[in-house]
Amino acid sequence: MRRPPVLSALLAVALAGCQGPQSALDPGGADASTLAGLFWIMLAGAVILWFAMNGLIFYAWRTKPRPVSAKSARLLIFCGGVIFPTVVLFALLTFGLSIMPEQRAPGEGLRVEVTGEQWWFRVAYWPEGASEPIHSANEIVLPVGIRSEITLKADDVIHSFWLPSIAGKTDMFPGRVTRMSLMPTEPGEFRGQCAEFCGESHAWMAFTARTMTPDDFAAWAEAEAKPAAVPETELQARGLDLFLSQGCGGCHAIRGTPARGRVGPDLTHLASRGNLAAGALDVTREDLIAWISHPEAIKPGAKMPAFDHLPLEEIAAMAAYLESLE
Numbered sequence: 001m002r003r004p005p006v007l008s009a010l011l012a013v014a015l016a017g018c019q020g021p022q023s024a025l026d027p028g029g030a031d032a033s034t035l036a037g038l039f040w041i042m043l044a045g046a047v048i049l050w051f052a053m054n055g056l057i058f059y060a061w062r063t064k065p066r067p068v069s070a071k072s073a074r075l076l077i078f079c080g081g082v083i084f085p086t087v088v089l090f091a092l093l094t095f096g097l098s099i100m101p102e103q104r105a106p107g108e109g110l111r112v113e114v115t116g117e118q119w120w121f122r123v124a125y126w127p128e129g130a131s132e133p134i135h136s137a138n139e140i141v142l143p144v145g146i147r148s149e150i151t152l153k154a155d156d157v158i159h160s161f162w163l164p165s166i167a168g169k170t171d172m173f174p175g176r177v178t179r180m181s182l183m184p185t186e187p188g189e190f191r192g193q194c195a196e197f198c199g200e201s202h203a204w205m206a207f208t209a210r211t212m213t214p215d216d217f218a219a220w221a222e223a224e225a226k227p228a229a230v231p232e233t234e235l236q237a238r239g240l241d242l243f244l245s246q247g248c249g250g251c252h253a254i255r256g257t258p259a260r261g262r263v264g265p266d267l268t269h270l271a272s273r274g275n276l277a278a279g280a281l282d283v284t285r286e287d288l289i290a291w292i293s294h295p296e297a298i299k300p301g302a303k304m305p306a307f308d309h310l311p312l313e314e315i316a317a318m319a320a321y322l323e324s325l326e
């Protein structure tokens, strides 16, 4: 017999959550594996209890048990209602608490400082022994097999840092620093998201995470610390001139140019990141043009002014320049 299509569709939707770059059930990190283990143990316990309770209901309903004495009834209630839940909950609590220290163990070298902003992630890397951080945004690159320290802050309202495939979730508070540590175990690309409602574009506040071998990471960090690529074509050179003359540099930094703004994301290596505007768009010419022309149309409340008063040709030149910032 064919299953009704609605049922198959619902099942497909439910199962889609078990896989992919943003699933706590498809771990790519040591901490996410531990948490997934905790989830499966809890789920197994819940399923066993569900069957046991329904078995009891069925027993009381379908069989005709003989009346029990008041004494054994009291004993049954005491054992099933007090002793059993106390033992089960205590065991679960002990197990749950025992996995916590590992999630907060000190990092082993790299520290990444992530600040939640409305509605993007400011990222600063502090490799071991570095006196100056490498500034970036909306992407987190991490070495595999090494426990990295993540310090979390917020500038405006409470946000939450959540990278479900790699680790648990930690809130970011204005005026307070929280921390966590995490250890990716598999190289790959993952997706994270703000998990605390933080205003109208909260749902547009995501980031990319890339995990790679320590050697690849060292090469990446060296490239990331370098200043921005110099314009190679006339169009790109014109784009840089416009970027500076239109005041973009008051909010954005591009290392190696006079642009030193700190209000918005650092754009030095924009084109090497996996997304544009915190996951809302891709780093393509069209998306850059759409964003610069009218950020508000893409992210309601975006804290960047629209530049749609400029001729399209000027916006396209800036897009061509930004697209070259590998």
Ligand SMILES: [Cu+2]
Residues within 6 Å of the ligand: 116, 117, 119, 158, 159, 160, 194, 195, 196, 197, 198, 202, 205
């Ligand atoms: Cu947020």
